[in-house]
């Protein structure tokens with residue numbers, strides 16, 4: 001009940017902030033998104049890859065009711081953050097529609113299947129790995145420079161909000177993909193986590209060099225509790241203990257790395273979003289958040305609807321708002337809304353060193 005009451009407060013606060021937050025498009029801040037399927041707005045639609053969400057029932061609750069490449073029944077986390085910024089959703093960087101003034105809204109470089117490491121997601125073939133996403137960001141800046149000049153481009157990038165979400169695939173689509181994977185033979189889990197964190201740090205430093213000054217960095221979520229892992233690796237019908245151990249090692253070290261980076265830079269550029277904590281809330285007490293289940297995916301087949309892909313032939317739940325998970329790995333739009341409310345107004349347990357509403361307030365003064 002305590003969780004429920006806190007959550008209602010956040011919702012009201014979020015609503016107030018959202019209403020007070022309708023911005024003149026000319027003053028709106030740009031938004032850039034990097035990462036994996038949790039934040040891909042459709043880049044993979046343009047690639048020869050099996051990691052895609054461009055057919056029904058994906059998008060069933062999206063405004064157009066069409067599949068867009070988002071791994072959600074409706075809106076995803078970047079869409080909901082754009083709403084908070086008072087701007088339209090960012091277009092996928094590979095979209096032919098991303099030209100002219102649209103470029104000034106920002107861009108989404110994310111690609112389903114990628115991880116921190118270059119060798120994560122190789123089974124998906126042609127995906128945009130992190131280093132390539134950063135190269136595209138450079139190319140983007142060159143294109144914007146041709147429209148508004150170099151000084152304004154630097155300002156647009158410095159003042160932008162950035163979201164980066166990756167790391168989950170380095171576990172599920174690399175280390176734990178097959179028994180005795182190359183990485184699991186190379187590293188014991190604690191050493192692998194250290195390696196991931198040190199590689200992630202390089203990516204964040206590169207993002208800073210490219211001009212990013214406000215970057216939300218999400219952790220991995222409760223990796224072992226997604227329907228796919230309940231189905232394949234669940235321990236006594238519960239979450240996968242091994243993947244929960246991975247998340248428990250990874251997330252605190254990510255927060256620590258971010259704190260050190262900020263200390264080195266001398267300001268709070270990177271903000272850690274504790275998505276593990278955010279999703280734990282609705283995974284342990286789904287009813288408090290209005291879900292009937294956080295174990296069974298809305299779309300899928302097999303135990304927990306957690307086996308294989310979500311396709312037109314899969315089981316599909318009639319009311320997506322009652323499910324925390326849309327498919328075997330990805331939260332429903334409703335769960336994404338809860339996560340974004342916590343990003344906006346969560347306490348320091350969820351957002352460290354500060355939540356997004358504080359960032360927006362701070363940056364509007366400067």
Ligand SMILES: *[C@@H]1O[C@H](CO)[C@@H](O)[C@H](O)[C@H]1NC(C)=O
Pocket residue numbers: 118131199
């Ligand atoms: C990953 O690839 C990029 C370029 O494609 C390279 O610069 C980087 O060193 C690679 N990382 C590792 C750990 O091999």
Ligand SMILES: *[C@@H]1O[C@H](CO)[C@@H](O)[C@H](O)[C@H]1NC(C)=O
Pocket residue numbers: 010013344345346347348354355357358
């Ligand atoms: C959001 O951050 C501000 C500043 O840190 C804090 O005062 C506020 O309480 C936070 N929101 C919640 C709901 O904790």
